[in-house]
Amino acid sequence: MIAGHFGLAAGVKAGETAAPLWALMLATVWLDIVFVPLVLLGVESIENAPGTSGGYGNVVIHADYTHSLVGALLLAGVFAAVAAVWWRTRVALVLGAVVFSHWLLDLVVHRADMPVLPGNAGDLPLLGLGLWRVPAASVAVELLLVLTGSWLYWRAARRAEAAGPPPRPRANRLGALALGAGVLTLVVDAFIG
Numbered sequence: 001m002i003a004g005h006f007g008l009a010a011g012v013k014a015g016e017t018a019a020p021l022w023a024l025m026l027a028t029v030w031l032d033i034v035f036v037p038l039v040l041l042g043v044e045s046i047e048n049a050p051g052t053s054g055g056y057g058n059v060v061i062h063a064d065y066t067h068s069l070v071g072a073l074l075l076a077g078v079f080a081a082v083a084a085v086w087w088r089t090r091v092a093l094v095l096g097a098v099v100f101s102h103w104l105l106d107l108v109v110h111r112a113d114m115p116v117l118p119g120n121a122g123d124l125p126l127l128g129l130g131l132w133r134v135p136a137a138s139v140a141v142e143l144l145l146v147l148t149g150s151w152l153y154w155r156a157a158r159r160a161e162a163a164g165p166p167p168r169p170r171a172n173r174l175g176a177l178a179l180g181a182g183v184l185t186l187v188v189d190a191f192i193g
């Protein structure tokens with residue numbers, strides 16, 4: 001679920017044009033970006049799901065801090081607070097919400113491996129609806145997010161152009177680029193894992 005997160009970011013860009021696309025893209029995968037150094041430090045980890053040999057969706061992710069409900073809310077809050085230094089409050093809040101949207105989308109696909117509290121404190125039930133168990137369904141959901149997000153983005157870009165001057169032919173090309181990048185990520189995601 002990388003392509004799906006990017007698709008959502010493209011869709012949000014259509015509605016909140018003041019938020020830079022790069023910042024939305026960064027926000028949408030922020031939890032996974034923080035996850036990487038924690039994996040290197042051995043604090044969080046990823047392993048093949050039992051009875052599988054890994055690959056797309058066949059993983060159990062022990063991201064007990066970055067992907068805990070409370071941890072994700074905290075990371076979203078920090079992201080929004082930093083964003084508020086550069087952009088107006090509304091844009092910062094949208095970026096924070098996009099950071100948290102990552103957790104919600106992951107909740108749909110992850111097997112039950114997402115804790116409520118950081119470090120799985122209190123041993124509460126782990127969360128995850130497990131759509132990854134049905135790869136065709138989760139790929140379809142990701143593709144839908146990419147196509148919907150790209151379409152919204154493309155439509156908003158066309159409107160901005162129609163509202164001209166100044167003409168911005170760049171916007172259409174950017175929309176096509178976002179769609180291409182989204183589909184490419186999905187293909188890489190699906191076949192390499």
Ligand SMILES: [Zn+2]
Pocket residue numbers: 031032067102106
């Ligand atoms: Zn994630």
